[in-house]
Amino acid sequence: MGTADNFIGLIQRTGDSFIRDNIYMVDKTMLAKALKNIDHQYQEKVLMNMTDDAASDVRKIMGGLDNVSDGEIEEAQQQIMALAAQAI
Numbered sequence: 001m002g003t004a005d006n007f008i009g010l011i012q013r014t015g016d017s018f019i020r021d022n023i024y025m026v027d028k029t030m031l032a033k034a035l036k037n038i039d040h041q042y043q044e045k046v047l048m049n050m051t052d053d054a055a056s057d058v059r060k061i062m063g064g065l066d067n068v069s070d071g072e073i074e075e076a077q078q079q080i081m082a083l084a085a086q087a088i
Contacts, residue, residue: 004038007077010084011042019049022087026080028054032061033068033076 023031023046035043035058043062047055 003074003077007034007081008038008042010081011038011045014084016045016049018087019046022084023050023054025083025087028058029061030076030079032058032065033073034080036062036065036068036073037070 031046035046047058050058
């Protein structure tokens with residue numbers, strides 16, 4: 001199982017209240033990178049738990065990440081999983 005699969009698994013297992021309570025710990029650019037290439041339904045699960053302004057910011061950042069490498073995406077996903085593990 002790769003990092004993206006583990007990251008998606010985290011999103012699937014995580015309740016909305018956990019996301020809402022802890023999303024502030026994640027830098028918007030890091031979050032945008034982590035969400036960039038995953039299925040839309042998982043992006044929306046995270047974004048719907050943010051304020052409208054914050055979700056809009058993340059969407060704008062994602063739109064500008066045309067040249068982000070797979071390594072950068074994987075690193076962002078790993079960092080978010082580490083933050084989630086600390087919050088549990």
